Amino acid sequence: MDPGLDSSERVVDVERLVTGGAALAHEPTGRVVMIPGALPGERVRVRLVDERPRMSTAAVERVLEPSPVRVAPPCVELANGCGGCDLQHAAPPAQPGLKADIVRDALGRAVRGGRFDEIAVTAGEALPPWRYRTTVRCAVDGDRLAFHERRSDALLAVGDCPVAHELVAEVIRDGRFPGAEEVTVRAGARTGERLAVVSPSVGGGDEAGPAVVPEGVRVVGVDELRAGRRAWFHEEVAGHRFRISAQSFFQSGPEGAEALVAAVRRALGPIDPATRLVDLYGGVGLFAAVLGTDRPVLVERSASSVADARVNLEGTGATVVRSSVERWRPSRADVVVADPARAGLGRDGVSAVAATGAARVALVSCDVASLVRDVGLLADAGYRATGIEVVDMFPNTHHVEAVTALERS
Ligand SMILES: C[S@@+](CC[C@H](N)C(=O)[O-])C[C@H]1O[C@@H](n2cnc3c(N)ncnc32)[C@H](O)[C@@H]1O
Structure with a gap:
């Protein structure tokens, strides 16, 4: 010692x-x-x-x-113990490279060994590191919005969240939600529309009172949504307008969504209106709308996302299939975009991709372990990964998002 x-x-x-x-x-x-x-x-x-x-x-x-890329974390709430944004000690321009190293390392250590060592992993350009998140899920401490403290169940009511878009940050700062347990604040950065989705109920427990929110924020209870009430906001990405319902997934913000679409385009190579596109785990229709193919097929499990996708893809001739990917009866495709949740594709998702017969696939992954596993399963199914691009959708946090380009070998 x-x-x-x-x-x-x-x-x-x-x-x-x-x-x-x-x-x-x-x-x-x-x-x-x-x-x-x-x-x-x-x-x-x-x-x-x-x-x-x-x-x-x-x-x-x-x-x-110290590392040459070390910086003093700027967020005061981090110093107060907030458990979010755990990569603030690295300078934002260096973060995509650090995340690319994490992916390289995980590929190099895959059980399948050296087979993956030759896949080129690149870091996409750094995205705006602050005020980018347009959806933030918060706990409630008293009546104020809060985050969990680092490695703890304790709650910290926060004065600001500097990664939240200003439209969302204002609600985090000034909103009051008596009786609520959880509030998801959502905004369209480019439309100004805002929602606060309150769980379990707007009129919830004994101490419940009316929520106090900045002007123009629509407040809706999860119980009301379950009872059939509809609530949505709109966002604009790459010149397209998207309806996004209270419970539908959307990417971290419009700049992140545009960067992801650009990476998917690079992964797929040339496509034209006649290219048959299948958009698996298609959400509200981001890729199907923006990639510009006629008659895309979108597969999505969530009812609210499917309803949004039907609106967002009107006029494109799209087929929107409400199904899990695992139960979908595959149709033929030239190219597939697959953007699963953290669990990744797994065997059944990979079988669905392969059954389309697509020559090229863009796999969008938000979890490094499932990325590595899926690249292996896709290799077994005849798809060779030609490159991986890290798209830093969540600057200042450890979250890694990456697009893998694959071609049928
Ligand atoms: C990461 S999001 C991607 C959504 C969309 N591609 C986008 O860019 O906005 C994953 C989507 O997959 C859906 N999903 C999760 N598991 C699924 C499954 N087994 N089959 C079909 N859809 C699923 C979720 O509802 C969610 O909309």
């Missing part, structure tokens, strides 16, 4: 970031130590907070040799 260190302190050299955003280093004994808040190339003094035989977790006490 180094002199000057107590029994739970160590000085370590950080090797890399891993999935989840923590830094990995080795203790002098060889044991792996995971260190949230450290960066590759740094020498840090840490305190062990959880010791297991094969791996420990530690907190940074002091950065002895």
